[in-house]
Amino acid sequence: MYRLIGNLSLLKQTLRSGKYTQARFVAAEKKEVPYKTLKDANSDNVASVPSRADAVVVGGGAVGCSTVYHLSKLGLSNSVLIEKDQLTAGTSWHTAGLLWRLRPNETEMLLNNITRRLMDTLEEETGVHAGFHMNGGLFIASSKERLDEYKRLKTFGECMGIESHILTPGEAQKLYPIMNKDDLVGALYSPTDGHIDPAGYCTALSRAAKLNGAQHFYPLVHTGSLYFSAGCWAPHILESVGVKLPQYTFKHSYIVTETIEGVKGMPSIRDHDLSIYLKVQGDVIQVGGYEPRPVIMDEGVPKDFAFSLFELDWDSFGVHIESACKRIPEIAETGIRSTVSGPESFTPDGSPLMGPNPHISGLFHAHGYNSGGLMLSGGSGKMLAQWVINGEPELDMFDYDIRRFNEKLLDNKTWLREQCHEHYAKHYSIHYHFDEPLGGRLAIKDALYQTLLDDGCFYQFKGGWERPGWYDKDNIAPPLPYDYYGEYGYAKNNPDPYTDRLVMDYTFDHPKQHAMIGEECLNARNSVNMFNMSYFGKFYLCGPDATKAAEWIFSNSMDKHPGTTTYTCMLNKLGGIESDLTVSVVEDDGPQAAFGVEGRSYYAAVGGGFSPYVKSRITDIIAQEKFDCQVKDLSHDMILLSIQGPKSRDILSKLCPQTDFSNESFPFSSHQLVTIGGHVVRAMRVSFIGELGWELHASNSAALDVYNTVMEVGKEFGLRNSGYRALDSLSMEKG
Ligand SMILES: Cc1cc2nc3c(=O)[nH]c(=O)nc-3n(C[C@H](O)[C@H](O)[C@H](O)COP(=O)(O)OP(=O)(O)OC[C@H]3O[C@@H](n4cnc5c(N)ncnc54)[C@H](O)[C@@H]3O)c2cc1C
Structure with missing residues (x-):
C-alpha cells in the first residue's frame, strides 16, 4: 500500500512548485485496492x-x-x-x-x-x-457550451428512457454539499446511474x-x-x-482518498471541464481523469501481467490532484489510501x-x-x-465495427499512436459535431490534395482520407504534423492556422464560417460547383459470376444494360440498410481495360467512410455464396470529381463537344466515356445535392489535367471549389 507523507495541502504546494517526485511516497511490499477481487478465489468448476x-x-x-x-x-x-x-x-x-x-x-x-x-x-x-451501487451521476458544467452539451445529452437520454435533470448550481450542491460551486453554470444529474x-x-x-x-x-x-x-x-x-x-495501450489511473466524512451515498461526479471523475465508494472518493500526458505503452502490456498494477506516474497524473482539490476542497486535507494504475486500450476514434x-x-x-x-x-x-x-x-x-478502418492505415503506427493519444487527452472535451483530429493527419491524400489546399481548402479527416470541408481562399490552413498538444517535450505548433480555423466550429450555434459555407451552397444552386469526392470507394465487381453476385448483393435489380447507373442499397439479413451506393453496369470499355477489368462488370462508388466496411461485406458474400468473381479495389488509384449545379451541362458540353449531354442522350442514372484534357474519363449523371450534375471518374495519372481543364473552362460559368459542409447541407435541403 502507498501512503502519502503529510496531507494533500502539502501535495498541492509541491505540485505548484513542479518538484513532486515519486520519492514523496513510501512503497510497501504489495499494492492493494480497497475492495475485494477474485484474485484469491478458487478457480471453481x-x-x-x-x-x-x-x-x-x-x-x-x-x-x-x-x-x-x-x-x-x-x-x-x-x-x-x-x-x-x-x-x-x-x-x-x-x-x-x-x-x-x-x-x-x-x-x-x-x-x-x-x-x-x-x-x-x-x-x-x-x-x-x-x-x-446506484448512487447516481452528476455532470458538472462550468461553461455555457458545456451546459448546452448536457441539454442535448438529456434530450438524447429521454429517447432511450434514461432519467436525467438539469440542475442549477445550488441544486447540484444540495446533492453534494462538500462541492465547490463557485464556477458552476449548472449540472446534469442522472439518478439511476452508479x-x-x-x-x-x-x-x-x-x-x-x-x-x-x-x-x-x-x-x-x-x-x-x-x-x-x-x-x-x-x-x-x-x-x-x-x-x-x-488499438494502443496506455496507463490509466486513479487514487483513493482516506475517509471523507459525510461523503457516503453522494453521487459520483464527472467534471468534464476539469477532465476528472470523482467516484464515491463507501466513505472514500476515487479521483481519476484524462491527463494530456498519459503514459503511452509503446511495447504494449507485459504478456504475463495479471492482477497487477503499475506505480502511479505522478508527473502525468499530478494535474488531477489540483483539479480534484478545486472541486472538492476537502480532498486537499485528506490523505491518499492507495493508488491504482493499470493498462487500458484506446483506439484512434475512441x-x-x-x-x-x-x-x-x-x-x-x-x-x-x-x-x-x-x-x-x-x-x-x-x-x-x-x-x-x-x-x-x-x-x-x-x-x-472493426471493419470500419481503411486497411492502408493499419500499417501506419504514427497515425495510430497520435490519434489514440489525442482521444485519450480529449476524452472529456465537448463533442462538437465538426471537430477534427489534429493527430494522424495526412495519412491518405488524393492526387489533388495540394492543388485544392492552394485554393483554400480546409480539410476534414474522413475514413483516413483528407477530404474537402470548406474553402477560404484568404486563409491557407493545412493540417500540421501532430504536436501532442505541446506535451512530451514537443513544441506546440505556432502559428497553427488549422487549429485557429477549427475552433471556429467549437459552438452549438452557427459557426463563424457559416456565411462562407452559405456562399458555396448558393453557388451550387445558382451556378455550378466542383466537389472533390475522391475519398470515395471505387470497386469493380468482375468475373464470370459478377452478375449473379451483383443481383444477390444490391437491393435494386442489376438486370440492366451497359451504360446504366443505379442508386441502390446493400441490405443485411435483418433487412437493415448496410450502405447506399451507386452501381454502374459497364462492358468492355477503354478505362476498364486500362484497369485490367474485362467483360461485363459492376462499378460501385460508395462514401469513403463506409467503403472498407462495404468492401468487406461484399467479399464475405462472394466467399459465402461461392460466387466465381472478384472485387477489384481502385479506391486509391482513381479520382472522383463531381460537377454540380444548373450550369454543369454548359461546362461539359463545351469541354466535350462530341458528346450530347441533353436529357435524351445522357439521361439521369446513366454514364458514358468522354475525353477531357486528353484523358478518357467516365462521366456519370448523378447528383448528391438535387441539381443537374455529373461525376467524373478518372485515373490518378489524369487527375491534374482533368481538374485544370474543367476549372479553366468552368471559369466563365462561375465554377468554384466547394466542400462537404456545403454538400451535406444542400443534400439535406433537397431531402
Ligand atoms: C484505472 C482504470 C479505471 C477504469 N474505470 C472505468 C470505469 O469507471 N468504467 C468503465 O466502464 N471502465 C473503466 N475502465 C476500463 C475497463 O476497466 C476496461 O475497459 C474493461 O475492464 C476491459 O474489460 P475486458 O474484458 O475487455 O478486458 P480485461 O479485463 O483486460 O480482460 C482480458 C482478459 O484476457 C485475459 N488474457 C490475456 N491473454 C490471454 C490469453 N492468451 N489467453 C486467455 N486469456 C488471456 C487476461 O488475463 C484478462 O483476464 C477503467 C480502466 C482503468 C485502467
Whole structure:
C-alpha cells in the first residue's frame, strides 16, 4: 500500500512548485485496492478440456464474461471461456466501474443502457449480487457550451428512457454539499446511474453462464466461432497470426482518498471541464481523469501481467490532484489510501473494436474499450452473441465495427499512436459535431490534395482520407504534423492556422464560417460547383459470376444494360440498410481495360467512410455464396470529381463537344466515356445535392489535367471549389 507523507495541502504546494517526485511516497511490499477481487478465489468448476465447442471466448474480463453469458442466454450451451489466469485478472479487477449512460455517441448510450438493465435482473437470475451501487451521476458544467452539451445529452437520454435533470448550481450542491460551486453554470444529474463492482458482476455473469451449460477452461479446443475479448493483450496474441489491430495501450489511473466524512451515498461526479471523475465508494472518493500526458505503452502490456498494477506516474497524473482539490476542497486535507494504475486500450476514434474479422472467418473481436469496458460490457456481450447466433446484431454497430478502418492505415503506427493519444487527452472535451483530429493527419491524400489546399481548402479527416470541408481562399490552413498538444517535450505548433480555423466550429450555434459555407451552397444552386469526392470507394465487381453476385448483393435489380447507373442499397439479413451506393453496369470499355477489368462488370462508388466496411461485406458474400468473381479495389488509384449545379451541362458540353449531354442522350442514372484534357474519363449523371450534375471518374495519372481543364473552362460559368459542409447541407435541403 502507498501512503502519502503529510496531507494533500502539502501535495498541492509541491505540485505548484513542479518538484513532486515519486520519492514523496513510501512503497510497501504489495499494492492493494480497497475492495475485494477474485484474485484469491478458487478457480471453481474448472473442468477438463472438451475437444469441441460451438464458441470459444478468449479472455475472462468483464467483456468475455458478458459474452459467454449472453451466448448461453441465446441457447448456445456448448460455449467455453478461456482465461490465462483468473477471471478479471486483466484490467477489469481494478476498474473504477463507473456506469454513466449519457454519452455523446448513440451506440454507447444504447449499450450502456443494456448493461444498466442487466444490473436489475442479474441477481434475481443468479442469486449473486451483481455489484451495482446506484448512487447516481452528476455532470458538472462550468461553461455555457458545456451546459448546452448536457441539454442535448438529456434530450438524447429521454429517447432511450434514461432519467436525467438539469440542475442549477445550488441544486447540484444540495446533492453534494462538500462541492465547490463557485464556477458552476449548472449540472446534469442522472439518478439511476452508479458504479459496478467487477468481482460481483463477473461472478454473477459466469455463474449464470455455467448454469446454462457454458464452461471455463484454459487450453485449446476446436470451435466454430472464436471471440477475442483479451483486452490489452489482444494485439500480442493476434499480431502473431498476422492480424493488425488499431488499438494502443496506455496507463490509466486513479487514487483513493482516506475517509471523507459525510461523503457516503453522494453521487459520483464527472467534471468534464476539469477532465476528472470523482467516484464515491463507501466513505472514500476515487479521483481519476484524462491527463494530456498519459503514459503511452509503446511495447504494449507485459504478456504475463495479471492482477497487477503499475506505480502511479505522478508527473502525468499530478494535474488531477489540483483539479480534484478545486472541486472538492476537502480532498486537499485528506490523505491518499492507495493508488491504482493499470493498462487500458484506446483506439484512434475512441470507439471499441467489435465484430467479425474482415479476413479470418469465425473470428470475432471485442476489445479496445477506451476506459469504458465495464459499462459497455453488458451491451457488447449481447451484441456479440447475436452477431454469431442471428448473423447480425439487433443494433446498428457500424461505429464499433472493426471493419470500419481503411486497411492502408493499419500499417501506419504514427497515425495510430497520435490519434489514440489525442482521444485519450480529449476524452472529456465537448463533442462538437465538426471537430477534427489534429493527430494522424495526412495519412491518405488524393492526387489533388495540394492543388485544392492552394485554393483554400480546409480539410476534414474522413475514413483516413483528407477530404474537402470548406474553402477560404484568404486563409491557407493545412493540417500540421501532430504536436501532442505541446506535451512530451514537443513544441506546440505556432502559428497553427488549422487549429485557429477549427475552433471556429467549437459552438452549438452557427459557426463563424457559416456565411462562407452559405456562399458555396448558393453557388451550387445558382451556378455550378466542383466537389472533390475522391475519398470515395471505387470497386469493380468482375468475373464470370459478377452478375449473379451483383443481383444477390444490391437491393435494386442489376438486370440492366451497359451504360446504366443505379442508386441502390446493400441490405443485411435483418433487412437493415448496410450502405447506399451507386452501381454502374459497364462492358468492355477503354478505362476498364486500362484497369485490367474485362467483360461485363459492376462499378460501385460508395462514401469513403463506409467503403472498407462495404468492401468487406461484399467479399464475405462472394466467399459465402461461392460466387466465381472478384472485387477489384481502385479506391486509391482513381479520382472522383463531381460537377454540380444548373450550369454543369454548359461546362461539359463545351469541354466535350462530341458528346450530347441533353436529357435524351445522357439521361439521369446513366454514364458514358468522354475525353477531357486528353484523358478518357467516365462521366456519370448523378447528383448528391438535387441539381443537374455529373461525376467524373478518372485515373490518378489524369487527375491534374482533368481538374485544370474543367476549372479553366468552368471559369466563365462561375465554377468554384466547394466542400462537404456545403454538400451535406444542400443534400439535406433537397431531402
Ligand atoms: C484505472 C482504470 C479505471 C477504469 N474505470 C472505468 C470505469 O469507471 N468504467 C468503465 O466502464 N471502465 C473503466 N475502465 C476500463 C475497463 O476497466 C476496461 O475497459 C474493461 O475492464 C476491459 O474489460 P475486458 O474484458 O475487455 O478486458 P480485461 O479485463 O483486460 O480482460 C482480458 C482478459 O484476457 C485475459 N488474457 C490475456 N491473454 C490471454 C490469453 N492468451 N489467453 C486467455 N486469456 C488471456 C487476461 O488475463 C484478462 O483476464 C477503467 C480502466 C482503468 C485502467
